[in-house]
Amino acid sequence: MVCLHTIDIMDGGVTVVTNPIVNVNVTSTISTFEVKCRFNRGISIAELKGKLEMVVGVCASSMDLELFSVSDKFLQKMDDNDALLGSYAVDDDCRIHVIDRSGCQMGEFDDVSKVEKFEISDDAYDKRTDSARSFMKKHRIGHFNEEETAKKKAEHAAQMEKQKAAADAISVGNRCKVQVPGQPMKLGTVMYVGTTDFKPGYWVGVKYDEPLGKHNGTVEGKQYFECENKYGGFVKPLNVVVGDFPEEDYGLDEM
Numbered sequence: 170m171v172c173l174h175t176i177d178i179m180d181g182g183v184t185v186v187t188n189p190i191v192n193v194n195v196t197s198t199i200s201t202f203e204v205k206c207r208f209n210r211g212i213s214i215a216e217l218k219g220k221l222e223m224v225v226g227v228c229a230s231s232m233d234l235e236l237f238s239v240s241d242k243f244l245q246k247m248d249d250n251d252a253l254l255g256s257y258a259v260d261d262d263c264r265i266h267v268i269d270r271s272g273c274q275m276g277e278f279d280d281v282s283k284v285e286k287f288e289i290s291d292d293a294y295d296k297r298t299d300s301a302r303s304f305m306k307k308h309r310i311g312h313f314n315e316e317e318t319a320k321k322k323a324e325h326a327a328q329m330e331k332q333k334a335a336a337d338a339i340s341v342g343n344r345c346k347v348q349v350p351g352q353p354m355k356l357g358t359v360m361y362v363g364t365t366d367f368k369p370g371y372w373v374g375v376k377y378d379e380p381l382g383k384h385n386g387t388v389e390g391k392q393y394f395e396c397e398n399k400y401g402g403f404v405k406p407l408n409v410v411v412g413d414f415p416e417e418d419y420g421l422d423e424m
Contacts, residue, residue: 191259197225197267210255214247217254221267231271237264329370335406336362336371343411347375347404355381355402356414360394365403367391372403378416 189211195204204224208217218229234247239262247257247265259265297303306313339345343359361374367388374386374394382402386394394401 189255191254191263192261193259194262194264195221195224195267196264197227198269199227200225203264208254210253210259212254213250214252214254215250217247218250221265225267227267227269228271231269233268233270235266235268237266239263332371332406335409336373339373339406339409339411344414344416345373345375345409345411346414347377347402347409349404349408355379356416357402359409359411360386360396360401361403362406365391365393367403371406373406373409374401374403375409376400377402 189209190207191210192205192207195206196202206220206224208220212220214234215229218232218234221227221232221234222229236244236247236257236259238244238258239260241264244258244263294300294302305311309315309317312318339359339362341359341362345357345359347355347357355375355377357375357377359373360376361372363371365372365388375382376386376394376396377400380397380399382396382400384401385398386392386396386401388403393403
């Protein structure tokens with residue numbers, strides 16, 4: 170049956186006009202995806218299978234085709250390889266369903282864990298001249314730039330020494346002001362000085378005079394000091410200045 174689209178009536182005669190191109194949806198038994206495709210009605214079913222092979226990944230020789238209507242109702246099998254696509258009742262937005270007879274399962278090609286991976290030893294990879302590592306070595310990028318790496322290590326060590334020296338000058342109980350770049354100045358009392366489990370380096374735990382902190386002295390389940398919630402914070406020693414900073418009177422007793 171030829172799919173007819175329009176009928177023109179001219180000079181008392183009837184002329185059948187058929188669109189040579191049809192837009193269909195393609196599904197398969199090995200994938201959950203639906204693909205929109207355009208085909209010429211003049212190709213044979215054998216040629217159609219060859220084109221669908223590139224779309225769904227099913228070998229043409231293992232392929233059975235079923236045609237569904239626009240309302241997704243099964244119409245017929247497309248089992249005559251010599252017949253033309255246009256000889257079937259295929260119309261725009263119909264669905265052609267590809268059945269794979271080779272035994273592949275749904276989603277088999279979606280699971281990358283089943284794909285064999287290429288592996289190479291670190292020594293063998295190190296000897297290759299066409300690798301990213303070789304390129305980085307040649308151009309002295311990242312940690313392959315020994316001078317830059319040594320410079321960064323020295324800068325980090327110097328910064329750690331400064332932080333340690335600043336921490337040594339701070340004692341628990343000191344009144345302090347905290348000045349973190351980009352944040353307002355805060356007054357508080359030093360509650361902890363030393364290293365922590367949540368980040369490397371030296372830290373100062375402060376109980377602020379106002380609820381401007383982040384916690385109650387406990388970070389990631391470990392208690393470093395005690396205070397009311399939102400009154401506690403940790404800052405780097407270089408951001409802490411100790412001195413005679415009396416707690417401000419916020420006018421709570423004013424009449």
